Amino acid sequence: EPEVTQTPSHQVTQMGQEVILRCVPISNHLYFYWYRQILGQKVEFLVSFYNNEISEKSEIFDDQFSVERPDGSNFTLKIRSTKLEDSAMYFCASREGGVSTEAFFGQGTRLTVV
Amino acid sequence: SQQGEEDPQALSIQEGENATMNCSYKTSINNLQWYRQNSGRGLVHLILIRSNEREKHSGRLRVTLDTSKKSSSLLITASRAADTASYFCATDSNDYKLSFGAGTTVTVRA
Numbered sequence: 001e002p003e004v005t006q007t008p009s010h011q012v013t014q015m016g017q018e019v020i021l022r023c024v025p026i027s028n029h030l031y032f033y034w035y036r037q038i039l040g041q042k043v044e045f046l047v048s049f050y051n052n053e054i055s056e057k058s059e060i061f062d063d064q065f066s067v068e069r070p071d072g073s074n075f076t077l078k079i080r081s082t083k084l085e086d087s088a089m090y091f092c093a094s095r096e097g098g099v100s101t102e103a104f105f106g107q108g109t110r111l112t113v114v
Numbered sequence: 115s116q117q118g119e120e121d122p123q124a125l126s127i128q129e130g131e132n133a134t135m136n137c138s139y140k141t142s143i144n145n146l147q148w149y150r151q152n153s154g155r156g157l158v159h160l161i162l163i164r165s166n167e168r169e170k171h172s173g174r175l176r177v178t179l180d181t182s183k184k185s186s187s188l189l190i191t192a193s194r195a196a197d198t199a200s201y202f203c204a205t206d207s208n209d210y211k212l213s214f215g216a217g218t219t220v221t222v223r224a
Contacts, residue, residue, distance in 0.1 A: 043214040
């Protein structure tokens with residue numbers, strides 16, 4: 001069964017460093033998302049991506065964050081100058097169409113900023 | 115903005131019992147989806163119910179949707195230890211993104 005894969009599963013980084021979280025969405029899917037979940041809290045929407053551009057972003061997704069689909073298969077989230085409060089699980093998701101299609105989530109990347 | 119809110123926050127039941135959790139939301143939706151998350155793992159899609167549907171079944175899962183009350187419920191029948199997880203509702207509106215609630219943590223005791 002097709003699945004969304006994320007790498008790495010766990011990333012530890014020093015405060016102020018840049019990290020890139022990688023995702024391979026399901027191949028025929030058109031919509032891509034990044035969400036994050038701080039330990040014990042809600043799953044929060046960060047950004048959606050469609051047709052090679054950001055379609056929507058949340059207040060969390062400020063200039064520190066960027067997304068890219070560099071080669072037609074990977075979908076990356078870059079966090080510049082990480083802060084302690086960026087520590088969270090980051091989930092990538094993809095869906096085949098728009099509304100009324102299920103979203104498939106990856107297993108997540110646990111980011112720890114020290 | 116987050117608009118799905120689950121109730122209760124936590125639920126502990128005996129194996130074999132049914133588990134019911136509710137989700138309320140604020141604005142109009144195209145569909146509502148339920149997900150399961152085992153501790154520290156990813157989100158697994160359980161079921162999607164469209165705004166023009168009132169009830170849907172999938173195995174031991176039963177979901178209802180009442181758009182007039184802006185609420186949904188998820189029933190897990192004959193629960194098993196493996197059902198221990200957090201359950202989230204997510205609303206899907208015209209903006210193509212899912213908005214998640216805080217989740218219900220279900221513990222099934224053997």
